[in-house]
Amino acid sequence: MDLFTVGFLTSLLLGAVIAGVPLLLAGLGEQLSEKAGVLNIGLEGMMLCGGYLGFYVAWQSQSMGFGLLAGALGGGLTGALMALLCVWWRLNQIVVGIAITLGAEGATALLHYFQFSRTYPRLGNVDSWAIPGLHQIPLVGQVLFNQPLVVYLAVLTVPLFAWIYRSTLAGLYLQAAGDKPAALDAAGINVLRTRTIAVVITGMFAGLGGAFMSQIGAGIFVPFMTQGNGFIGIVLAMLARGKPLWVLAGALLFGCCLSMTTALQVLGIDVPTDVIQMLPFIAVMLVLLLFGRRASLPAALGAPYVRGAR
């Protein structure tokens, strides 16, 4: 059997990109927040908020760009709520995260119901930006170099974040906020403000990821549509040990597995989605089991910062 037909590979890669970009955005966001010491279990909720708001604005304004911006805004607002509760009022991060996820699931489903009743309007196609020259490469050219602008931006964020973490003062502050907040405070940097900025940016990334899912991935908004993508994002961030490149690799791996089913159907092989969906998790669990790869987490992750407390 010839697995490497053009049709199979194209749909596999295309699907991997479409399914992987939201995971990449969510994972990068979560990584940022974890670096600053805030475990964000509300990622799923932030994706949903961004997904709904983005879809709604795109549908009203007929503009994908406004939609994506609105998605980031929606996620950012949800992130701001989380920052207020967890960073400033020092509530338990896991409890607040679960509350935000549940609340966002309910709220977006309700909003969708009151706005659209039981109809699911579809958005138009997305303009893709072909990169001159590169998009003519056979096979991969169309898939990798003829995508909406936001895909390139998402991928470019990976080296950008890596650079910020490694060689800028902002990266150092983030790291300190998560590892030894008291030291950051002593250096005259406001820990709470640093963490707040991190959590809001996390929300914006997750919201953008959600908006990508509803506007570009699916073209429609369906209640509960993120289906655990936010939680996969958390897993990716924890496994990546603070390295943005690993988030990208993980997002592509999971994206490939998620798109494998449709790709196999192109070949006429009918494998239940569920079997394929198990693959990435089995792979990661095996890696953990064999190599005992610890997720190296910041020391102060999950702990609210209280000035002067020991």
Added chain:
Amino acid sequence: MNSQSEQTGLSSPAVVLPSWTKVWLMRLAYSVLPLLIALAITGSLLLMMGVNPLKYYAYIVRKGLFTPSGLAATLTRMGPLLLIAASLIVAFRAGLWNLGGDGQFLLGAVTSSALAPALIGWGVPVWLTLLLAMLAAVVVGAIWALLPGLLKAWQNINEIITTMMMSFLGISLANVLVKLVFCDPNTTVPQTRTLPWEDRLPALFGSNISSGLLIGLVAILAVHWMMTRSAFGLQLRVVGANPQAAIHAGIPVSLLTLAVFALSAALAGLGGAVEIMGVQGNVRADWNPAYGLVVVPLVFLARFNGFGTIAFVFLFSMLSIGSESAARRMDIPNHFTLVTVAVLMLVLGLTECVEQRQRQKKG
């Protein structure tokens, strides 16, 4: 766990409870007050949606509590929810975040739904069938937590990631089993064979309430007793409050970690069995009530107290049953329950925050 184990703030969700009788009234006030505030907030949300909140709440209470069928449904739903709550209390009090309840629950459900009709078919008496099916669900649930338990105990790999991944795996595996292995050939929709009404968990005292409620109550009270009154529970709470201290006190932390995961997951698996053999009768493909996540806030609201948990599970159960019929009759989707629970959680969290600051001022 060893000397170089990571000490993150995540490692201790356990709360050390102060002496009982003295603070009981205070705690009641601190639990009821946020409830009222949360109802006020969700009420104003309802107003914004053009719904009379008083009418809505009255309808929910009437449908979930004051009609015979509603009350029976509310009490029946409590069974599996209480088992999941018990599962979470064991883990959280021991400082371990078992967030994989959904996978354990579903695998328990599929196991029992596959085993029970088969056993009945072989002529096994009903009581033994139910017992064996529940036992199988318990074992499968516990096995599903073995890997996260081992990885946590000996490699100190964060259990939030591993239990969540095992949960996703479990949900997919449950679907695969339903669609490919235990599928009833006589139906067009993929689902497991249906357990006939007369072979399910018996109803209580001639009513429509499933005896699953009784199993749930026994489980949560047993867990409450174990965690607060037994030496084993004390050891678990020490591990939860301060793993380093537990090592120095000579407590076998690794073994206890494994035991906690096994016990917690076994209870979640039992919850799945009780839901199937008491309510559903079969598992449909892609069925996932996702109880795992909604029970987490309830357990926190009750501060891991068994009795408080019963109260909150009852409340949630009534809310969800009532809002399901409100969705049909008053045109408000039952997703509103999720919003209510979220608001409740946040308000309660804030109350706790205020409470703590007041205590700090006094001290």
